[in-house]
Amino acid sequence: MTKILITGACGQLGSELTLALRSNHGKDNVIATDLRKPSGELADGPFEELDVMNADKLKQIVENYSVTQIYHLAAILSAKGESNPQFAWKLNMDSLLNILEIAKDKKLEKIYWPSSIAVFGPNTPMQQTPQNTVMDPNTVYGISKLAGERWCEYYYEKYGVDVRSLRYPGLIGYKAKPGGGTTDYAVDIFYQALEQKSYECFLSENTYLPMMYMNDAIKATIQLMEADKADVKVRSSYNIAAISFTPEEIASEIKKHIPDFSISYQPDFRQKIADSWPDSVDDSAARDDWGWSHDYDLSKMTEDILKELPKIL
Ligand code: NAD
Ligand code: AKB
Numbered sequence: 001m002t003k004i005l006i007t008g009a010c011g012q013l014g015s016e017l018t019l020a021l022r023s024n025h026g027k028d029n030v031i032a033t034d035l036r037k038p039s040g041e042l043a044d045g046p047f048e049e050l051d052v053m054n055a056d057k058l059k060q061i062v063e064n065y066s067v068t069q070i071y072h073l074a075a076i077l078s079a080k081g082e083s084n085p086q087f088a089w090k091l092n093m094d095s096l097l098n099i100l101e102i103a104k105d106k107k108l109e110k111i112y113w114p115s116s117i118a119v120f121g122p123n124t125p126m127q128q129t130p131q132n133t134v135m136d137p138n139t140v141y142g143i144s145k146l147a148g149e150r151w152c153e154y155y156y157e158k159y160g161v162d163v164r165s166l167r168y169p170g171l172i173g174y175k176a177k178p179g180g181g182t183t184d185y186a187v188d189i190f191y192q193a194l195e196q197k198s199y200e201c202f203l204s205e206n207t208y209l210p211m212m213y214m215n216d217a218i219k220a221t222i223q224l225m226e227a228d229k230a231d232v233k234v235r236s237s238y239n240i241a242a243i244s245f246t247p248e249e250i251a252s253e254i255k256k257h258i259p260d261f262s263i264s265y266q267p268d269f270r271q272k273i274a275d276s277w278p279d280s281v282d283d284s285a286a287r288d289d290w291g292w293s294h295d296y297d298l299s300k301m302t303e304d305i306l307k308e309l310p311k312i313l
Contacts, residue, residue: 008074010034052095080180085140092144115237118142129278149236165237173214205248208279212242213296227290242294
């Protein structure tokens with residue numbers, strides 16, 4: 001019987017992925033954990049308060065619920081990480097090693113851990129970034145994700161831990177606010193467009209970044225986790241892509257629905273981080289190995305968010 005534990009379940013990704021996994025596996029088979037308490041629909045199911053740095057409590061929860069799979073989402077993201085690099089490194093690395101160790105010791109069936117386009121850096125090819133290429137991240141977050149990828153592959157090769165991973169682009173959802181990343185503007189812009197009809201963007205108008213609608217991110221994650229083990233050939237982390245756009249392009253798309261929406265630009269320290277990341281990534285390995293394809297382009301995503309977000313504001 002599949003029993004899933006999710007860390008960081010109350011975050012931007014976790015709050016949607018937890019509900020999707022509960023719908024697939026049954027509410028009682030998906031245990032949400034986080035430092036903060038769940039609210040709304042997320043509160044309707046098993047929850048444990050867990051600091052992922054606490055390996056003993058993690059072990060206790062895994063034993064108590066007979067957990068078979070862990071989705072380890074808790075992390076400090078790119079922009080927030082820069083305000084306390086030592087802490088971001090410690091949290092992102094120690095927590096992953098806690099998860100990998102328990103997976104090895106308890107012979108867990110599968111582990112999911114997300115990486116990010118933040119593993120790339122200023123010397124990485126910017127267009128259609130290949131799966132295997134120069135990786136010279138210049139944020140503590142990116143460094144921790146790159147090191148994490150190496151650890152995942154190491155535990156797979158050395159101990160047979162079936163750990164699977166995606167290098168997500170910026171994720172755009174409307175159900176939960178983002179937690180301190182460089183791509184957060186692409187979520188904030190929808191809230192501000194509806195509430196203020198204007199948005200001041202912390203990235204410049206022509207900054208291209210790879211992005212993905214949350215529905216596609218959830219689909220990719222579940223598809224990877226359900227793929228046959230033999231089809232999962234990349235054990236560091238798969239490039240995964242959907243759409244790329246600039247702040248100016250998303251603003252124009254929003255204007256098609258809210259004609260008096262306006263955007264202004266006030267780039268801050270996050271601009272340098274964005275400039276070090278690719279414009280687009282080549283995800284042909286994910287498409288070839290386990291059949292990945294995305295459903296949402298910029299216009300379909302914008303239409304969906306502007307239809308759904310007003311219902312929860
Ligand atoms: P988030 O910041 O929204 O959520 C992280 C959650 O982790 C929060 O609910 C927080 O309370 C929790 N957390 C923090 N420290 C913790 C600790 N010590 N113990 C337990 N819980 C703790 O992040 P997110 O956007 O949901 O990202 C989830 C994962 O996906 C992260 O690993 C992130 O690197 C990865 N990712 C996200 C994106 C994106 O655009 N959102 C892109 C690439 C990768
Ligand atoms: C961030 O901006 O830090 C995240 C990511 C791309 O990993 N959204």
